[in-house]
Amino acid sequence: MRRIPGPNVIGGTGGSGTRVVARVVRSAGMFIGTNLNASEDALDFGDYSNRWIDVFRVGPPSDRSPTVRAAMIDDLRATVDRHLAPFDAGAAAWGWKEPRSIFLLPFFADQFSSLKFLHVIRDGRDMAYSSNQNQLRKHGHVLLCQANRCHRQEHAAFSPPTAGHRTPGHSHPPFVPLLVRHGKKRSGWRRTTLSLVSRGGRLRRDRDLYDRRAAGG
Numbered sequence: 001m002r003r004i005p006g007p008n009v010i011g012g013t014g015g016s017g018t019r020v021v022a023r024v025v026r027s028a029g030m031f032i033g034t035n036l037n038a039s040e041d042a043l044d045f046g047d048y049s050n051r052w053i054d055v056f057r058v059g060p061p062s063d064r065s066p067t068v069r070a071a072m073i074d075d076l077r078a079t080v081d082r083h084l085a086p087f088d089a090g091a092a093a094w095g096w097k098e099p100r101s102i103f104l105l106p107f108f109a110d111q112f113s114s115l116k117f118l119h120v121i122r123d124g125r126d127m128a129y130s131s132n133q134n135q136l137r138k139h140g141h142v143l144l145c146q147a148n149r150c151h152r153q154e155h156a157a158f159s160p161p162t163a164g165h166r167t168p169g170h171s172h173p174p175f176v177p178l179l180v181r182h183g184k185k186r187s188g189w190r191r192t193t194l195s196l197v198s199r200g201g202r203l204r205r206d207r208d209l210y211d212r213r214a215a216g217g
Contacts, residue, residue, distance in 0.1 A: 008095030015132030029092035
């Protein structure tokens with residue numbers, strides 16, 4: 001049986017454009033599940049986020065009991081089994097889109113040695129005025145409190161690496177940043193790359209988005 005690459009996880013702030021990215025990778029041959037909502041969120045992983053984000057992020061890693069960790073692992077296995085039940089054997093890779101996966105990323109990276117995370121980043125001004133504040137509404141009471149208490153410790157233990165690079169001794173997966181800017185004026189934005197899964201099972205790299213020259217910037 002051939003080994004299917006994955007998981008490739010799409011996440012970021014809600015409303016940043018992850019839906020479009022999910023549709024692109026699916027059209028390129030990646031299995032993202034069938035139990036999806038209108039935003040292409042994998043509902044099984046959305047339920048997992050509901051159950052565990054507040055538990056996982058409520059304090060520093062040293063405060064998490066072995067019992068909680070074991071329960072998260074067992075629940076994750078069951079969630080993956082449900083997600084992959086209708087798996088298409090012809091898919092080039094597998095993964096899911098659930099924006100809040102970013103809050104569980106250290107845990108996912110420990111469980112999946114080949115995990116890749118596509119962090120969709122939209123212009124912060126768009127996000128500040130967005131009506132989509134679901135992540136803040138659901139988890140702000142935990143995440144904002146933790147940010148005040150533990151920013152330095154968390155940053156030291158889990159700082160984002162260079163795109164596509166895994167640093168020895170760190171538990172983070174390769175990051176692939178995708179900058180998303182809406183509107184006609186794109187001057188000042190640098191070219192970024194997006195790794196997509198092609199139908200042949202290879203990674204198609206260096207897809208130019210918002211190239212300054214193409215935009216006339």
